Amino acid sequence: MAGPTDPDDGIFETLRRRDNSAAQEERTRSVNERERALFEKQQKRLSELVEANTTLPCTVSSVRVLGAVHTRPGFLKRIIDPLLSANRDRPYTLSEAIRETQYAADKLHRHGIFHEPISISIDRPDRTDPTSTPTDVDLYISVREKGRIAFKTGTEAGNAEGSAFTNLYWRNMFGGAESLNLNASIGTRTRTAYQATFETPILGNPDSRGEVGALSSSTQKLWASHEEVLKGGWTKLKWLGRGGKHELGYSGIWRQITGLAEKASPTVRGDAGDSVKSSITYSVTNDQRDYPLLPQNGYLTRSTLELAGWGPLQGDVAFGKAEVEGQGAVPVPIPGVKGNSGVSFTTSLRAGLLYPLPLGFDSKPLASRITDRFQLGGPTDVRGFRLGGLGPRDGPDAVGGDLYAAGSTNLLMPLPRLGPEKPVRMQAFLTGGRLLALKQSETEEMSSSSVRQGISSTVAELGNGLPTAIPRAHSVPEGSLSAAKLWKSIGGIPTLTLHDEHTPPHSRPPPSDATPLREPQHAVVCFGCDRLFQTYCSMMLHLEEGACHITTHELGCVATSAVDSDLYVLPQWREYLHNHYGYERVGFDTDTENENRYECTQCHVIFFSIKQANQHAKSPVHKPL
Secondary structure, rough: OOOOOHHHHHHHHHHHHHHHHHHHHHHHHHHHHHHHHHHHHHHHHHHHHHOOOOOEEEEEEEEEEEOOOOOOOHHHHHHHHHHHHHHHHOEEEEEHHHHHHHHHHHHHHHHHEEOOOOEEEOOOOOOOOOOOOOOEEEEEEEOOOOOOOEEEEEEEEOEEEEEEEEEEEEEEEOOOOEEEEEEEEEEEOOOEEEEEEEEEEEEEEEEEEEEEEEEEEEEEEEHHHHHEEEEEEEEEEEEOOOOEEEEEEEEEEEEEOOOOOOOOOOHHHHHHHHEEEEEEEEEEEOOOOOOOOOOOOEEEEEEEEEEEEHHHHHHHOOEEEEEEEEEEEHHHHHOOOOOOOOOOOEEEEEEEEEEEEOOEEOOOOOOOOOOEEEEEEOOOOOOOOOOEEOOOEEEEOOOOEEEEEEEEEEEEEEEEOOOOOOOOOOOEEHHHHHHEEEOOOOOOOHHHHHHHHHHHHHHHHHHHHHOOOOOOOOOOOOOOEEEEEEEEOOOEEEEEEEOOOOOOHHHOOOOOOOOOOOOOOOOOOOOOOOOOOOOOHHHHHHOOOOOOOOHHHHHHHEEEEEEEEOOOOOOHHHHHHHHHOOOOOOOOOOOOOOOOOEOOOOOOOOOOOOOHHHHHHOOOOOOOO
């Protein structure tokens, strides 16, 4: 006989509890299944009743919105009133009443102030109410409001810029789906940026909205050796209509080009100072893509027109600007993969034109300014080129153009272990573009006829220069000499051209220009990557340390190609490179013992790095070059 403290009792009690727990779980699962089956049966019965009574006449006597605590009754009344039978010229059928109620709920949802889902209930009014009729029904729309105020801070890095930002979003500000959006940020390139935007629906329609905004920003534009300051405001009317989303707006912006670099070009200096742009813009966007960020299927069309300074608009700049863009995406099926493979092929084309116009009611057109021209190139624009890397230049500055065309094709593929469900893709792309300035005679004064002739000739030149084939090019490791002398723009496509061993020296093209090896600039761009350096010596130290995978042979080639290489490159080495390999030859082998030696021709000191030779050449020992 077991005693009261027998350990076997504890074992049996434990097993009994486990049995009770398993039984409880089984009972709970059974109850849930019965409730789910009952609910499905009720829904099916309700659906059958509605379907059997779709033509049953009914009158909507009242509509109540439940849960809209911070929303104005007057705002809801504009959406709800059309549902009441008293406001209709004929009675409802039950199916029509349900359909119209769903449409009203959808309008509430598109205002963006309520959570999903928005539920709808139908009930009979109290039979004791003497005002009710046998066909009366009451509608109930249950909503749950979203949070009204959202505050966010953070940091961002990308597009060759880092920034810190603060954002305040006030939703349903006055109870009528109004919104206030305040943004403030500071960064490495956009030094300061402040923006305020107020938006409100027009007459309770979520597809028609009005917007008023103001901005103030200061942006450093290293590719054009200046800083741009903007202050101004705008107003817009947005609506959803035939062809997509439409926007009509007016903006008045005061611009200032300031903070010029020491080596700023005459073009930038000529446009420095203040200007005022007063313009009207109109745009239409039709976006039918399934996912705008990583589209798998669908298309996008966008066109924008801007008119500035003409007629009563005034200001001190006048032009017409037009841009068009198209993008298409198609899924790529993979054999053996069922359903969505996650692989898609996309292509996009875009073009723009800036047309100089007379200011006000004058008859003489005004030349475009650098703040209004197009810029092309960059990681989010035409990839493979640095910011402002395409188009007209004046010395070190990208001064923009009046006509451009660009395109790209992309193949998006999911990562093997993540699959198509994750928004992460590998990408192979081919991109290119061309940016041109308006052709104008230097001796002839600008007129309306000369502008038309210039536009015609510029468009013809743009068409003649578009790529018709991709030139043959050997592949090189990423990061090696991707800029300076060896990058070429052939037909708008960036290609690194290396000559074969059997190519005769006299058939190799001479360099189209010669950039001095130690040209002083405000921001020096590395020969082997897109990093910027304050001094030329620091950039050369970066190269010689091997951070860009550049070889001493390549450094010697670049040094010998410079117009002032006579100051520090040994004559034997320079002559050997010129005679045997030409300016563009890289990655070769040689037995020349002087390949890594650089000599100052004034004091005949030998250096073993370009950095040392360059520092010596810039020292006070010599007269300024």
